[in-house]
Every structure is written in structure tokens, then in C-alpha cells.
Amino acid sequence: MLSETAIRKSRWKHMKRDKYLYLLLLPGVLLIFLFKYVPMYGIVIAFKDYNILLGVLESPWVGLKQFERLFRTPDFATIFANTFIISFYKLIFGFPAPIILALLLNELKNGLFKRFTQSVLYLPHFLSWVIFTGIIVAFLNPVDGMVNYILSTLGMRPINFMIIPDYFRTLLVSTHIYKEMGWGTIIYLAAMSGVNPDLYEAARVDGANRLKQMWHVTLPSIRSVILILMILDLGNILDAGFMQVFLLYNPLVYEVADIIDTYVYRVGIQSANYSLATAAGVFKSVIALVLIYSANKIVQKSGNNGLW
Amino acid sequence: MGMSRGDRLFSFFNHLVMIILAIAMIYPFWYLIMASLSDPKLTALGGLYLWPRGFSWDAYITVLRDQSFWSGFRVSILVTIAGTAIGTFLTATTAYAISKRRLQGRMVVSFYILFTMLFSGGLVPSYLLIKELGMLNTLWALIIPGTLSAFNIFVMRSFFVGLPEEVEEAAKIDGANDLMVFFRVVLPLSKAVLATIGLFMAVMYWNDFFSTILYINDKDKWQLQAVLRNLIDQAVQSSGAGPNGDQIHVSAFTVRAASILLATLPILLVYPFLQKHFVKGAMIGSIKG
Numbered sequence: 122m123l124s125e126t127a128i129r130k131s132r133w134k135h136m137k138r139d140k141y142l143y144l145l146l147l148p149g150v151l152l153i154f155l156f157k158y159v160p161m162y163g164i165v166i167a168f169k170d171y172n173i174l175l176g177v178l179e180s181p182w183v184g185l186k187q188f189e190r191l192f193r194t195p196d197f198a199t200i201f202a203n204t205f206i207i208s209f210y211k212l213i214f215g216f217p218a219p220i221i222l223a224l225l226l227n228e229l230k231n232g233l234f235k236r237f238t239q240s241v242l243y244l245p246h247f248l249s250w251v252i253f254t255g256i257i258v259a260f261l262n263p264v265d266g267m268v269n270y271i272l273s274t275l276g277m278r279p280i281n282f283m284i285i286p287d288y289f290r291t292l293l294v295s296t297h298i299y300k301e302m303g304w305g306t307i308i309y310l311a312a313m314s315g316v317n318p319d320l321y322e323a324a325r326v327d328g329a330n331r332l333k334q335m336w337h338v339t340l341p342s343i344r345s346v347i348l349i350l351m352i353l354d355l356g357n358i359l360d361a362g363f364m365q366v367f368l369l370y371n372p373l374v375y376e377v378a379d380i381i382d383t384y385v386y387r388v389g390i391q392s393a394n395y396s397l398a399t400a401a402g403v404f405k406s407v408i409a410l411v412l413i414y415s416a417n418k419i420v421q422k423s424g425n426n427g428l429w
Numbered sequence: 430m431g432m433s434r435g436d437r438l439f440s441f442f443n444h445l446v447m448i449i450l451a452i453a454m455i456y457p458f459w460y461l462i463m464a465s466l467s468d469p470k471l472t473a474l475g476g477l478y479l480w481p482r483g484f485s486w487d488a489y490i491t492v493l494r495d496q497s498f499w500s501g502f503r504v505s506i507l508v509t510i511a512g513t514a515i516g517t518f519l520t521a522t523t524a525y526a527i528s529k530r531r532l533q534g535r536m537v538v539s540f541y542i543l544f545t546m547l548f549s550g551g552l553v554p555s556y557l558l559i560k561e562l563g564m565l566n567t568l569w570a571l572i573i574p575g576t577l578s579a580f581n582i583f584v585m586r587s588f589f590v591g592l593p594e595e596v597e598e599a600a601k602i603d604g605a606n607d608l609m610v611f612f613r614v615v616l617p618l619s620k621a622v623l624a625t626i627g628l629f630m631a632v633m634y635w636n637d638f639f640s641t642i643l644y645i646n647d648k649d650k651w652q653l654q655a656v657l658r659n660l661i662d663q664a665v666q667s668s669g670a671g672p673n674g675d676q677i678h679v680s681a682f683t684v685r686a687a688s689i690l691l692a693t694l695p696i697l698l699v700y701p702f703l704q705k706h707f708v709k710g711a712m713i714g715s716i717k718g
Contacts, residue, residue: 259686267460402553
């Protein structure tokens with residue numbers, strides 16, 4: 122009994138001693154509470170019929186009615202499928218791209234050339250999607266874009282890529298890879314720089330050429346990094362790239378391009394259908410949580426370190 | 430140098446691939462620079478630009494005379510400076526406190542911050558919060574919500590953990606309290622990480638466009654990216670519809686190229702500094718995050 126009060130007393134003493142540290146902590150904790158945790162509580166409106174006059178707290182509870190409404194929306198299946206398909210393509214094509222690029226960069230022995238190439242490859246990551254979209258439009262514009270100029274010199278008719286559903290997902294996936302591929306190499310390159318040079322020496326003694334060294338020495342050394350990033354990407358599979366789609370899509374390609382996030386924006390913010398849009402958002406977050414949890418479990422079961 | 434023929438061939442093709450990729454990354458900028466400097470009358474058919482066709486500063490003059498461009502520029506500068514200053518400072522104070530092992534409740538606070546990376550309220554609840562706080566259509570809505578991110582806090586925390594204890598202890602023996610230690614000893618020692626986080630935040634604020642779309646009505650409070658977006662959109666629509674005379678549309682193209690370049694300029698100017706710091710920042714973050 123005595124010792125317990127003693128512990129409490131010493132804890133209080135410690136907290137008093139650290140009062141200035143708590144003072145430093147306070148503004149951050151309050152801001153995070155206000156801008157991160159209050160919106161988390163705001164999710165309850167997915168289970169309410171939000172009325173702007175009544176506010177979040179006073180609006181009536183409606184159980185799962187909003188979700189029923191959501192699933193009955195004729196477009197919802199299409200939107201869900203679009204989200205998944207776009208993400209899936211980005212994963213299939215976009216995930217290996219930085220790995221391959223990092224393997225190639227790692228083989229460059231000329232320091233100056235390597236640094237220059239890296240600088241240039243990282244640059245697109247820092248451009249905003251607005252600017253990037255501007256560049257895409259400048260290239261693909263049917264009247265004066267460069268791509269159509271090339272097509273016409275080859276005797277083909279100009280194509281308005283931005284409004285043809287067949288091309289739209291390819292456009293999304295390829296521009297995504299182009300923008301993020303270079304930046305994605307950083308983590309892999311750092312992991313590669315930690316490989317023991319003796320391993321390469323041993324491989325050379327065994328007669329392995331550069332390609333074989335890449336395959337048998339470099340690639341295995343980054344396996345755990347690949348797995349971690351894979352789990353994270355799977356957790357984000359319902360994030361098909363909101364900014365990019367939002368800036369590039371138009372009603373003519375909704376059938377292939379409309380994703381959950383753009384739907385949430387249009388229904389929630391533009392049409393002020395707050396509860397329905399929040400239900401769509403919650404549906405997405407829950408699936409993401411389940412996916413990241415399962416991916417982590419599978420990785421752990423196969424004998425590797427997961428995220429937690 | 431003892432390289433086999435296969436290895437030399439590999440090396441050759443590897444360099445070739447890298448050069449092609451580098452050109453692919455640089456050419457869009459070259460294209461825009463050349464297009465923006467071209468004579469508007471000669472850009473009607475589009476095409477490849479290796480050099481400007483004719484020569485004219487008209488596009489830049491048009492952009493620099495445009496009130497909405499300057500207004501967007503001012504708003505973006507203000508938001509970027511304010512957001513970066515407040516954000517970097519609060520990231521540092523928060524990260525410093527949780528970097529101290531002796532702090533009671535440190536683990537709870539760390540998890541409290543980490544959890545915001547795993548789960549979020551989403552778009553609509555965040556929008557309704559800003560609305561109920563009365564921040565709609567104010568610059569505060571562009572500045573405050575983005576100031577703190579769990580990622581940045583953890584990057585900075587791992588930097589503070591690596592600082593040598595002795596310096597801080599010495600200051601304490603001289604009678605300094607935690608606040609004085611933080612401001613007079615720790616912050617001056619942390620210029621590198623403050624620069625890294627500051628640059629990341631500045632790029633984020635400068636590139637932000639969606640906050641304007643969500644929260645701002647008055648055109649004089651639009652961020653530059655939103656102004657730019659508007660311009661690009663108009664150009665797309667005019668080219669799709671076609672009733673506009675060629676002359677109007679063509680001049681819009683050179684103007685668009687010039688605006689894109691001018692809006693990218695600040696990023697290109699800080700890019701060398703970014704480069705110096707970001708690899709380290711991204712690394713620490715990826716390991717801790």
C-alpha cells in the first residue's frame with residue numbers, strides 16, 4: 122500500500138519536473154485532437170441522417186440505412202470496380218517499376234552520372250498534380266498536342282485521349298508510374314547500399330556475371346523492404362489516386378474512371394449528401410483496414426517480418 | 430578492367446536506358462520552355478519543339494499582367510510561409526517532448542499520434558469540422574489543417590533521439606530548464622532536420638490545390654495551383670469545343686506553358702536543397718513509419 126502511494130508520488134514528482142516538456146507537447150496534442158480525432162468521431166454521421174441545422178450530435182440515428190442506400194445506388198458497383206481495377210493495374214505495373222529501376226541504378230558505377238540520373242528521376246515526384254496534368258494536356262491535346270502531331274505525321278487521325286474510355290485507365294496508370302517511379306527507388310537503393318561487398322566478391326569468384334549478381338545477391342537483400350512496401354500498398358488498394366483522377370477525369374469517362382473518393386467528393390461536398398458520402402468513406406476505410414491486416418498476417422505466416 | 434563481354438554489354442544498355450529515361454523526364458520542361466517562348470502565331474499546329482518557333486515574350490507578359498495569377502501567387506506564398514513556419518515549429522516541439530524517455534505517458538502519446546496514420550475520419554467529416562469552426566473561405570482553412578503530420582513528427586523524433594545527451598545535461602547543470610534547453614541548445618543543433626521537414630512542408634503547401642477547391646469561394650483567396658488549374662481547364666474546354674478562333678486558342682497554349690513554368694519555378698529553385706536533405710528524411714521516415 123505504502124509503496125503504491127510512493128510510486129504515485131514519484132510519478133507526480135516526475136510530471137512536475139517535466140512540466141515544460143508537457144507544455145511543449147500540448148499544442149501538438151490539441152491540434153491533432155481537433156483535426157484528426159474530431160473528424161474520426163464525425164464518422165458517426167454515416168449512421169445518422171445528418172441535418173445541417175441539428176449538427177453532428179443532434180441528428181437522428183438511422184442505423185445502417187445509409188449503407189443500404191449506398192449499396193442500392195446503381196453506380197456503386199461500377200465505382201467500386203473502377204477503384205479496384207485502377208489500383209490493381211497501378212500495383213501490377215507500378216510496383217515492380219521502382220524495383221527494376223533501383224536494380225539498374227545500383228549497377229551504375231560512375232558516381233556523377235548516377236547522381237545526375239537520380240536527381241532527374243526524383244524530380245516529377247515534387248511537381249503538383251495540377252502542373253503534371255497541365256503537362257499531360259499539353260502533350261495529348263487533340264489540336265496542338267505533341268503526341269497527335271506525331272500521329273498525324275505518321276498519317277493517323279488525331280485522338281482525343283482524355284475523353285475516350287478505352288484509353289483512360291492506361292493514361293492513369295502510365296502517368297502515375299512516370300511520376301512516382303524514380304522517387305520509389307530511394308528506399309530500395311538505401312537497402313541495397315547496406316549489402317556486404319564480400320557477397321558480390323564471392324559471387325564473382327563463382328563466375329556470376331552482373332545480371333546473375335543482381336538476381337542472386339542484390340534482389341534477395343531487399344526482400345524484406347519489398348514485402349513491407351507490398352503490405353502498405355495492399356492496404357491502400359482502394360486509394361486509386363484521388364488527386365490524379367479528380368484532375369484528369371470528365372463526365373465522358375466516368376464509366377471507367379469514377380472511383381470511391383471522387384464519388385465521395387461529388388456526393389458529399391458538391392451535392393451536400395453528407396451522410397451517404399461518409400458511409401461510402403467508412404466502407405472504404407474498413408476494407409482497407411481488413412486488407413492491410415490480412416496482408417500482414419500472410420507475410421508473417423510465410424516466416425517474414427510484417428509491419429507489426 | 431576484367432569485365433566480361435556480357436558485362437560490358439549490360440553496362441552499355443544500362444547507361445542507354447538511363448539516358449533515355451532522363452530525356453523523358455527533362456523533355457516535358459524543355460517542350461514547355463520552347464513553346465512558351467514561341468511566337469503564338471506559329472504554334473497553331475503543335476508538334477515537336479526543339480527550339481522556339483519565332484521568338485516572343487508575349488506569353489510571359491500576358492501571365493505577369495494577369496491579376497489572378499499574382500493574387501494566387503500572393504496567397505500561395507503567404508500560406509506556404511505561414512504553414513511551414515507554424516508546422517515546422519509545432520512538429521519540433523511535439524517531437525522533442527516524445528523523444529525524452531523520462532517523459533511519463535510517452536508511449537501513450539506516441540500511439541495517439543501513430544493511430545492518425547492508420548485511420549482517418551475522411552473527407553466529409555473534415556470538411557464539416559472546418560465548416561463548423563467557421564473557417565470556410567478563410568486562409569486559416571488552407572494553413573492550419575495541414576500543419577501536423579504523424580510522419581513528420583516521427584522523422585523529427587528519431588533525429589532528436591540521436592542527439593548527444595551531454596550537451597543538454599551541461600546546459601541543465603548551468604540552471605537551464607527544459608524550455609531554455611529546447612530553444613537555446615536543441616533547436617540550433619537541429620538545423621538539418623528542421624530544413625528537411627520545412628522543405629517537405631513548403632512543397633506540400635505550395636502544391637496544394639484541393640484545399641482551395643474544398644474550402645474557398647472568393648477568387649482572391651485562391652491558391653496559385655487552383656488559378657493554374659482553372660486556366661488549364663479553360664484551355665482544354667476551348668480546344669474540345671472548337672468554336673473559338675484559332676488565334677485565341679493558340680495564344681492560350683503559349684500562355685498555359687508559361688504559367689505552368691512560372692508556377693513550377695519555386696520548386697525548381699529549392700530542388701537542389703531538397704535533394705540534399707530528402708533522402709535522409711525519406712529513409713528515417715520509412716523505417717520508423
